[in-house]
Amino acid sequence: QVQLVESGGGLVQAGGSLRLSCAASGRTFSSNAMGWFRQAPGREREFVAGIAWSGLSTYYTDYVKGRFTISRDNAKNTMYLQMNSLKPEDTAVYYCAARIAAEWATWAGAYAYWGQGTQVTVSS
Numbered sequence: 019q020v021q022l023v024e025s026g027g028g029l030v031q032a033g034g035s036l037r038l039s040c041a042a043s044g045r046t047f048s049s050n051a052m053g054w055f056r057q058a059p060g061r062e063r064e065f066v067a068g069i070a071w072s073g074l075s076t077y078y079t080d081y082v083k084g085r086f087t088i089s090r091d092n093a094k095n096t097m098y099l100q101m102n103s104l105k106p107e108d109t110a111v112y113y114c115a116a117r118i119a120a121e122w123a124t125w126a127g128a129y130a131y132w133g134q135g136t137q138v139t140v141s142s
Contacts, residue, residue, distance in 0.1 A: 020044040020116045020131040027112060027136030030104055034140070038099040040114030040133060048092035051117040053129060054099045056110035056138075063113070067099060068122025077122055082108075104140045111135040 026038040040052070053068040067078045067088040076088050087100040097114060115129035123129070 020047070020050065022114050022116060022131055022133035024112065024114050024133045024136040027138045029139045029141065032104060032106055032140055032142050034104050035100070035102045036104065036138060038101065038112055038114075038136060038138075040097040040099075042095045042097070042116065047095040047116075049120065051119055051122045052088075052090060052097045053115045053117070053122055053124075054088060054097075055113045055115060055126060055129075056108075057113070057135075058110040061110075063126055065124045065126070066112070068124065069097065070122055071120045075121065077124065079124075101138070104138075106140045106142045108138060109140050110138060112138050 021043045023041045049071050051070050054066040055063050056066050057063040069076045069088045073090050085103045090097040113135045114133045116131040118130045
C-alpha cells in the first residue's frame with residue numbers, strides 16, 4: 019500500500035509558476051513509477067507527466083512540454099512537478115499517482131494509488 023499526499027497548489031496569475039509536491043509513504047517508493055494527472059471541471063482526468071522509478075525516464079503530454087518538469091527524490095519519498103509559464107487552461111485539480119511497476123504510463127488505469135488532489139487556479 020502507498021499513501022500519497024499532494025501539496026503546493028494555489029492561485030497564480032498567467033505566466034507565473036507553482037511547484038507541486040507529492041509525498042509518499044507506505045511500501046517502497048523508489049520502486050514505483052509515478053505520474054501527475056489533472057482534471058478540470060466537466061472534463062475527464064488527463065495525463066500530464068510521468069517518471070520512471072529511477073527518475074531517468076520522463077514523459078510529458080504535448081501541452082505541457084517545455085513548461086512543466088517532473089522530478090523525484092527517492093531519498094525523501096517525494097515527487098515534484100515544477101510548472102512554469104502557467105496558462106488559464108492549466109486550471110484543474112492535480113493528482114499524483116503511483117504504479118506497481120518501474121516505468122511510467124500515460125493512462126490512469128495503469129496507476130494503482132492516487133492522492134486526494136490539489137487545486138491549481140491560473141487567472142488571466
